[in-house]
Structures are given as C-alpha cells and as structure tokens.
Amino acid sequence: MSAKRFLGRKVLMTGAATGVGNVLMHQLLAEGAIVVAGDIESSIEKTASDAGCVGVVADISNAAGCRWLHEAATAHFGAPDVLISNAGFIVPKPILETSEEEWDQVMAVNAKALFLLSKLVIPGMLEGGRGSIVATASISGMVGLGSQAAYCAAKGAIVQLVRQLAVEYAANNIRVNAVGPGAIATPFLDRYIDAQPDPKAAEDAVRAAHPMNRWATPQEVGNAIAYLASDDASFVTGHILMVDGGYVAR
Structure with a gap:
C-alpha cells in the first residue's frame, strides 16, 4: 500500500463535518488527495479549511443542493475522480410511527443523494476513463432492525444501487462499492x-449485538472506505465491505 494512494486524485465527499467523514477527509488529504468536502453543517467550511481543503455547506437531500456541491467541486478542481457518498440521516421509529415526511427525508439524505450525485459525477468519470464511487451503507441495509423502518429501506436501496451501478459501468473502468x-x-x-x-x-x-463486543472507531470505517476508493481495490466493484465486528455473520 502506497502512503500516497490518492496523490493528485480529485475527491468529492459528503458528510465530512464529523465522525467517519471528518477522519476520512484528513486521511485522504494526508495521502495526497485534493478534496472538496460537503456537509449540511455550517462548520464544514472552517473544518475543511483548517484541514487544508475546501468545505461546502450543501443540503444533498435534493437536486439543487447536489448540483451546488458538484459545481463547487468542478470549479475548484474539474471533474471528480472519486465520489464518497457518506452523509447519513436516521429517524429511529417503527413504521407505524414514521410520517411520510420523515420517510422521505431519510430516503433523500441516504439513497436519493447517492442517485443524484452519481448522475452528476459519472459523465466526467466516463470522459476521464476511470472513476471510483464509494457509498456508506450499513448493517441496516443487510438485515432488518427494530425502529428503523425508513433507515433500513434507505440503506437497502444504497446496497442495490451500488450493485446496479457497478454492473452498468464496470466496462468503463468506473468502480462502485x-x-x-x-x-x-x-x-x-x-x-x-x-x-x-x-x-x-x-x-x-x-x-452486545456485535460479536466483537465493541463499536467500530471512525478510523476503522474510514480505512475501509479509503481502500475501496483507492487502486488497492482495482478489481473490486459491486462489493459491500462489512465493517461490523461480525454482526451480519451471526
């Protein structure tokens, strides 16, 4: 593994203000990437600037917000080589307590954003002859969990869209995981x-639900995303890499 796996790579990412996205943003920069980092939180501008990249406040639950973020990226570095769709949102309710508005918002932030951003970045990847898209799914997209009606559906949609896009664009050297x-x-x-x-x-x-009896650290999940986005995973596409301490293996 090269210490500069992303040297010169142009990365557009979402959900970068805190947690996994923030840790990953710093990791990508350390490995040579040029990053435009989006988040709905206004703190992303200073957080990204302090890290050495461009932060953009954007609501990626709708087409206008996704276009705004993509336009900011292309104005900064041209067409992205890598898209990391990491933003997430959950309403922890069973279906009988979930409103239509809550359902729509969870689906929009998680699944619709991947759909919209992929449509924006894939043309540039096709023109450039390569690309890598990595989404953040969840154990909730693989198994049913209580009080996660909308979230399980949204993460399941991500899983299937990733697989579909991987098949659709494999011959174009665009990997989707x-x-x-x-x-x-x-x-x-x-x-x-x-x-x-x-x-x-x-x-x-x-x-206790995780066989390793602990939670993941943001760095552990960030490492997995970076691997899938990099050329270390050059023959990996359509894959859902579980970083779950054995949860779905039970």
Missing part, C-alpha cells in the same frame, strides 16, 4: 441511543 458499518463511535450513534426510551439499555444492547 460500499461499506456496511455496524455501530460506530460517533455523534450519529450518540443521537440514536439518546433517542431510545432507555439509553443505557440501548447502548448495552447495541454493543
């Missing part, structure tokens, strides 16, 4: 646990 994390020690997980009726019991249950 995803990571499937279990629980990760991030603010995202904190919010999920805090929303449960008994947060302490929920925390214990989430940890």
